[in-house]
Amino acid sequence: MRILGRIPHAVFHIVVYETERHYYVEIEVGPMKQCFKFPKESVAGIPGIQALLDDEFERGLEARFDQMYTEMKRVLERKA
Secondary structure: OEEEEEEOOOOOEEEEEEOOOEEEEEEEEOOEEEEEEEEHHHOOHHHHHHHHOOHHHHHHHHHHHHHHHHHHHHHHHHHO
């Protein structure tokens, strides 16, 4: 797996990796990270990935990040 590039974003840190058959998209904010694996035949490189990252996709990311953060906070509070 190698880094193919980064996609600039105001909120998220987005890195695109490439394997033989997939693009692996890593999206990070704060202590949380989400990853998506897209088959190469269904996405046209970084421009194709950028096209997938529309407003609806971003709203889903934000909701999952909020959920992840809430769960992490809850777990840490239980262990304190």
